[in-house]
Amino acid sequence: MHKELPLIIECRCNEIAMRGDNTALPYSPKEIIREAVLAWKAGASIFHWHGRDPQTGKPRNDVELYLEVIQGIREQTDLLIHPTLGYITQNQIEDRVRHILAVNDDPVLRVDMAPVDFGSLNVDFWNPITKQFNSYDQVYVNSRENLKAVLEVFKKHNVYVSSVCWDVGQMRTARCFQEMGLLPQNTLWEFVFTGEVMPSGAAPTIAGLQAFIAEVPKDNQWLVLCWNGDVMRVASWAIALGGHVAIGLGDHHYSRFGKPHHGELVEKIAQMAHTLNREVATPAQTREILQLPQRSQLPTRATALV
Ligand code: ZN
Secondary structure (H helix, E strand, C coil): CCCCCCECEEEECCCCCCCCCCCCCCCCHHHHHHHHHHHHHHCCCEEECCCECCCCCCECCCHHHHHHHHHHHHHHCCCEECCCCCCCCCCCHHHHHHHHHCCCCCCCCCCCCEEEECCCEECCCEECCCCEECCCCCEECCCHHHHHHHHHHHHHCCCCEEEEECCHHHHHHHHHHHHCCCCCCCCEEEEEEECCCCCCCECCCHHHHHHHHCCCCCCCEEEEEEECCCCHHHHHHHHHHCCEEEECCCCCCCHHHCCCCHHHHHHHHHHHHHHCCCCECCHHHHHHHCCCCCCCCCCCHHHHCC
16 A cells, blocks of 8 residues: 655745745745744744845745745754745846855755746736736736756756746646756646635636646645745645645735744644644654755754653
8 A cells, every 4th residue: 555655844934025024024034944944843844935135024035034044944843845936037046046155065065956937927906806907017927948947057066946836827837847858857836726816827726726726737745836826725735645835924824823933833733644643744754854964964853852
């Protein structure tokens, strides 16, 4: 009988979300490290974040901001490190990968994976009350020329890539890049569902999930996330079907739980997994499942929680 793999939980702590009244949403490196440790203790094995201005929360690409987070996480946890790419999206490949390449020759600090979004999309927010978009010209540009250039850099520097797909067309595009030999065969597929205010992706429905799953190559791993929406229901289906889950305040405020930190959010996914009789993966198990090199010199949850 096929043995079910343990559940990989990824924490997505900030994205471009603003803090509002929940100070748990981290901007500064210290705040990001704090949330990473809380998420790790609760069961997360992958950590994803965006560089932000420590005071204003504005997007920042500075290598130093990334470096401080990477060092802090490596000192305290064995999390898989998965930073975003730099914010520039038009023909500025160096700015997108600078912080990743800056640590790539360091055996401890080098990141475990980097995400690539496999297409362009309109990202204006929808206001369901006024029945208007808040803007009409916001485009997240990822031309195939840029994708090719980024993937060539990552291949050259041996950086593992997770494939972030907002629809099945982006998955089909990513599979073309696999056939070109530019995207690893063992990529982690990240299915992006979107909430009502961001109608740029699939709604978190069973039918939407099935459409994504139908495009996954044999034996590849996949996870669900929900940008600007609540991931919990689609998370439960993913756990039951053998997929994995990403959650965080970067994607959704989860104010129905008060003002949660990432430890509480990850704990809810871990509890859901236990209820559905599925183990939660340690970072070492996650590296094994994704066929990534182990980082045996790092602190483990088992030793940290004693
Ligand atoms: Zn991100």
